[in-house]
Amino acid sequence: MIYIISFLLVLSLIVIVHEFGHFIVARLCGVKVLAFSIGFGKKIWARKDKYGTEWRICPIPLGGYVQMLGDEDAASMKQSDKNLTEEEKKHTFFAQKLYKRAAIIFAGPFMNYLFAVVLLTCILATLGYPHIPAVIGKVLDNSAAQAMDLRVGDRVLQINDQQIDDFSELQRTMMFLQKGEPAVIYIARGDQKLKLRFTPAVNQNRPQLGVMSDITQEYTFEKYSVPLAFVKSWVIAYEMSRDTLNYLALMISGERSADELRGPLGIAEASGDAMRAGFVSFILFMIQISVSVGLLNLLPLPVLDGGHLALYAVEAVTRRKVSKKVETWGMRLGLLLLFLLFTYTLWKDIPRIVGRIFS
Numbered sequence: 001m002i003y004i005i006s007f008l009l010v011l012s013l014i015v016i017v018h019e020f021g022h023f024i025v026a027r028l029c030g031v032k033v034l035a036f037s038i039g040f041g042k043k044i045w046a047r048k049d050k051y052g053t054e055w056r057i058c059p060i061p062l063g064g065y066v067q068m069l070g071d072e073d074a075a076s077m078k079q080s081d082k083n084l085t086e087e088e089k090k091h092t093f094f095a096q097k098l099y100k101r102a103a104i105i106f107a108g109p110f111m112n113y114l115f116a117v118v119l120l121t122c123i124l125a126t127l128g129y130p131h132i133p134a135v136i137g138k139v140l141d142n143s144a145a146q147a148m149d150l151r152v153g154d155r156v157l158q159i160n161d162q163q164i165d166d167f168s169e170l171q172r173t174m175m176f177l178q179k180g181e182p183a184v185i186y187i188a189r190g191d192q193k194l195k196l197r198f199t200p201a202v203n204q205n206r207p208q209l210g211v212m213s214d215i216t217q218e219y220t221f222e223k224y225s226v227p228l229a230f231v232k233s234w235v236i237a238y239e240m241s242r243d244t245l246n247y248l249a250l251m252i253s254g255e256r257s258a259d260e261l262r263g264p265l266g267i268a269e270a271s272g273d274a275m276r277a278g279f280v281s282f283i284l285f286m287i288q289i290s291v292s293v294g295l296l297n298l299l300p301l302p303v304l305d306g307g308h309l310a311l312y313a314v315e316a317v318t319r320r321k322v323s324k325k326v327e328t329w330g331m332r333l334g335l336l337l338l339f340l341l342f343t344y345t346l347w348k349d350i351p352r353i354v355g356r357i358f359s
Helices: 002-028 098-126 167-175 226-252 264-277 279-298 305-318 324-358
Strands: 033-040 045-048 054-057 060-068 129-131 136-139 155-159 183-189 192-198 201-203 206-208 211-213 220-222
Touching (some): 002 033, 098 226, 098 279, 167 206, 167 226, 226 279, 264 279, 305 324
Antiparallel strands (some): 033 060, 155 183, 201 206
16 A cells, blocks of 8 residues: 555656646646646546636546646647637637747646755755765675775775765766776775776676675765755756666667666555655655656657657747647657557566565
């Protein structure tokens, strides 16, 4: 039940935040919003506000949706202005100028980023940012670290041109080294500073140094003022997005395995683990998912928000709307790609989760 509840909670909050971004900017741009629904299915509670928007609560807790004037269905997949007066047509989404339509679409992913940044700002301003020293606590057998005689107690200072301030930066830097390419590592050992060359070992198609952190080292927490925490949170969100894009690029090029991708079942598993680890862990997981959803929706793929923005970019250059036929086939292709991705991740998630349950 913990895994089910945590997954539904994360999914609902992230999707509702995303839809609220579309909603608030649509209203600011003069688009009439017919409904804002929390959940799907037959409504169990509804109330209209003074702007004519019906706020709904529905029983299926899988997020929510915004329905604008002219939408023929809740998913906004079909648009029509038939049976609307000339005045009403002015307040439909597709009647708006290009920059307004782009702003409404962009607002969804942006709100996911903003939600993550606000949560992270609260954590940095109250608990602080954890710094785990990049001190080696264990050297794994048959690893690159063992081959170059790294020792327990060594502190990693730098890898290639990347300065290492804590263990998380060490992990991130190793993640994106090129397979089979030599690298340079700078180590502090007592009063000595050593410069060593190594070639990362590859485990599960991922470059690895082969060390673990020193759990006896005392963690430090650096607190920030609210303004600085807000800026730091945007930097962290940017780094998370950059790392994700780097991983996708390496995966597409064949340098990294796609086995690390997680689908809905994998996310449900991770959300349950995060909730069991405690409140802060769960909030940090929600931050990560919110950034991931925001980034995913900005990818220029049909169906996603980024696909619509790509079409608007074409429209801005050509000064005419993309034909309905092209848009329809693009949507079908996008749905096919998402279905294939969903099937692949499901195929990978099920054996791993079943094995975990029975082990």
